[in-house]
Amino acid sequence: MNQPGALLLVDDDRHLLASMGDWLRDQGYPTDTAATFAEAVAAVDKRPYDLVLSDVRLGAEEVDGFDLLEYCRQHRPGASVIMLSGYGTVGDAVKAIRAGAFDFLTKPLIDQELEMSIERALSQRQVIEENKTLKAQLDMRFGLENIVGNDHRMLKIYDMIDSVADTKATVLITGESGTGKSLIARAIHRRSGRRDKPFVEVACGALPETLLESELFGHTAGAFTGATGEKMGKFMQASHGTIFLDEIATASPGMQVKLLRVLQDFEFEQVGGTKTFTVDTRLILATNENLATAVAEGRFRQDLFYRVNVINIQLPTLRERISDIPLLAEHFLSSVREDSGKPVHGFTDEAMATLQGYRWPGNVRELQNVIERAVLLGKNDVIGLDDLPAELVAAGPVSVEPIGSRTLKQALEGPERQIIREVLEAHQWNRHATAEALGINRTTLYKKMKRLGLEEPHVAMGR
Numbered sequence: 001m002n003q004p005g006a007l008l009l010v011d012d013d014r015h016l017l018a019s020m021g022d023w024l025r026d027q028g029y030p031t032d033t034a035a036t037f038a039e040a041v042a043a044v045d046k047r048p049y050d051l052v053l054s055d056v057r058l059g060a061e062e063v064d065g066f067d068l069l070e071y072c073r074q075h076r077p078g079a080s081v082i083m084l085s086g087y088g089t090v091g092d093a094v095k096a097i098r099a100g101a102f103d104f105l106t107k108p109l110i111d112q113e114l115e116m117s118i119e120r121a122l123s124q125r126q127v128i129e130e131n132k133t134l135k136a137q138l139d140m141r142f143g144l145e146n147i148v149g150n151d152h153r154m155l156k157i158y159d160m161i162d163s164v165a166d167t168k169a170t171v172l173i174t175g176e177s178g179t180g181k182s183l184i185a186r187a188i189h190r191r192s193g194r195r196d197k198p199f200v201e202v203a204c205g206a207l208p209e210t211l212l213e214s215e216l217f218g219h220t221a222g223a224f225t226g227a228t229g230e231k232m233g234k235f236m237q238a239s240h241g242t243i244f245l246d247e248i249a250t251a252s253p254g255m256q257v258k259l260l261r262v263l264q265d266f267e268f269e270q271v272g273g274t275k276t277f278t279v280d281t282r283l284i285l286a287t288n289e290n291l292a293t294a295v296a297e298g299r300f301r302q303d304l305f306y307r308v309n310v311i312n313i314q315l316p317t318l319r320e321r322i323s324d325i326p327l328l329a330e331h332f333l334s335s336v337r338e339d340s341g342k343p344v345h346g347f348t349d350e351a352m353a354t355l356q357g358y359r360w361p362g363n364v365r366e367l368q369n370v371i372e373r374a375v376l377l378g379k380n381d382v383i384g385l386d387d388l389p390a391e392l393v394a395a396g397p398v399s400v401e402p403i404g405s406r407t408l409k410q411a412l413e414g415p416e417r418q419i420i421r422e423v424l425e426a427h428q429w430n431r432h433a434t435a436e437a438l439g440i441n442r443t444t445l446y447k448k449m450k451r452l453g454l455e456e457p458h459v460a461m462g463r
Contacts (some may be wrong), residue, residue: 005050007031010040011057011084020109021273027115037063041071049079051121053100056085056092066099074102078128080121096339098112145181147187148331150437151321152426156312157184164311165191170263172248172308173286176314178365181286184313189242194282197241200234205247209255214271217258223272235268235279242282247298247306249289250272260304283308294409318360318367321439322422325356332371333383346374348384357415358392417452420445424454 007029011017017033024031032042032047037058044052051070069081078116083096086107093104102121105114140317164171165188173181182201189199207215210224218233234243251259262268267278285308319326329347337344347355360366374387378424385393420438427433435445449455 005029006047007118008034008047008049009044010037010050010052010054010058010065012055012057023111029118036066040068041360044072044076044079048076048127049413050083052076052079053084053118053120054081056083056096057087064439066096069096069099069101078125080125081235082117082121096337106126147183148327149321149324151324151326152437153321154324157315160313161188161191164188166193169310170280171284171311171313172291172309172313173219173284173313174291175288176317176363177288178363179315179317180364181288181315183242184315185242185244186288188284189244189282192242194241198238199242200238200273201246202234203246204255205250206311209252212251212255213258217268217270219271219459220273223270227272230270233268233270235281236277238278238281240281242284244284244286246286247288248285249287249291249294253301256301256304260301260307262370263304273376276456281445318363322356322419323426325367326352326439328367329355329371332368333375336372336375340376342375342378344378344383346382348382351384351388353415354385354388354393356419413452416448417454420448420452421454424449 007023007024009017009021009031011020011032012035014035017035021031021033032043032049034043040052040054045050052068054065054068058064058068065083065085069083072079072081080102081100082103083092083101083106084105084107085092088104096104102124103117105117126421147154151374161184171185171188173184175181185201186199189195202212202215204212214223214227214231214233216233216235218231218236219227221227221229228289245259248259258268262279263283266280267276268379291300291305291309295302295305318328329352333344333346336342355367355370362369370392371383373389376385378387420434423434423437424431427437431442431449433446435442438445440448
């Protein structure tokens with residue numbers, strides 16, 4: 001145990017209380033003592049103890065150790081409670097455990113037995129705290145808070161996630177490769193009532209039909225060559241949780257029939273088996289193809305399309321949300337900097353203009369890879385043009401150096417005007433909302449609009 005926990009010892013025998021308290025302190029445990037229920041309650045209210053050791057009988061008081069246990073459960077649920085008794089019975093022990101006590105020990109206490117019980121209680125508390133920390137980290141990594149973007153399209157998606165997360169409705173996430181479909185699926189799961197249950201992801205396009213069926217539904221021993229034992233499928237693993245099927249458009253016609261049945265009845269059989277299994281699993285699917293086109297071409301079942309297209313979240317491409325590129329770039333920079341320890345703290349204006357002028361066929365995933373490469377291979381504390389891939393700089397439509405009599409500032413006016421116009425249009429020319437989305441104040445926005453000749457359409461037409 002790395003660090004001793006804070007203990008509260010409660011016993012109406014003051015001589016025993018003093019000697020046992022001294023012994024616990026000698027063992028390295030910070031220990032307070034209380035001789036009555038009232039003293040114990042006052043101590044619990046004052047300090048968040050890790051463990052309370054309480055005698056069952058507290059003298060002539062109407063309340064006893066069970067009442068203190070109940071008080072701790074209500075007011076200090078994080079504290080473990082060990083009950084002590086000189087008249088303990090099996091019935092008392094069962095009652096204590098059922099009431100929420102960690103352990104029930106009888107007097108006279110054996111030093112080794114008591115210390116072992118204390119260490120187990122504190123170790124369990126440490127595990128619980130670590131689990132809470134891990135869950136918080138998962139929420140930060142996969143929750144909605146980790147999805148970066150202020151573009152109006154992304155704001156609508158955030159609202160949709162909040163609306164559908166805690167329902168059982170099937171969700172279809174569509175968008176180009178690299179737009180973050182897996183991240184959205186995990187965010188839906190983390191914001192649902194299933195967050196403490198499994199999230200199982202399957203890349204359908206990575207497996208042939210025979211293996212995919214076994215992967216999803218499991219198989220019995222001897223179902224096919226090499227099936228030496230029974231295997232649990234992903235649907236069963238995701239029971240009471242969420243299963244995410246990526247690249248669903250690649251599923252074969254036979255697999256589509258099986259998926260339709262699972263979606264309708266939540267029932268399936270293992271490969272080679274006859275027993276029907278029923279699961280309670282939330283289904284999220286994703287594809288970078290247009291399923292309506294696939295239906296028209298006969299590659300995707302129409303009835304399955306109608307079944308999966310209950311809630312459709314369409315992710316925008318990165319080139320459609322140019323104003324989010326600085327936010328995403330800084331986010332990825334911060335993440336890589338934390339992992340690598342390299343003191344890189346920003347971008348030059350030329351580098352950022354190039355990032356915003358590029359078309360990003362690989363979308364957010366490509367941007368993440370570019371930033372990671374720039375940080376790991378760069379030699380300076382700021383990412384510049386030399387740190388970006390040559391093909392990215394060459395492909396970008398933005399000229400970041402003076403051309404003839406044009407200064408760098410003049411060369412950057414074109415992309416700056418384009419970005420501001422797109423954000424203005426996205427917010428129906430609401431200047432306050434546009435300024436917030438761009439991360440600048442309204443006065444700065446007004447000056448930029450005037451300098452770049454940006455006016456609302458109806459104002460320009462009125463001249």
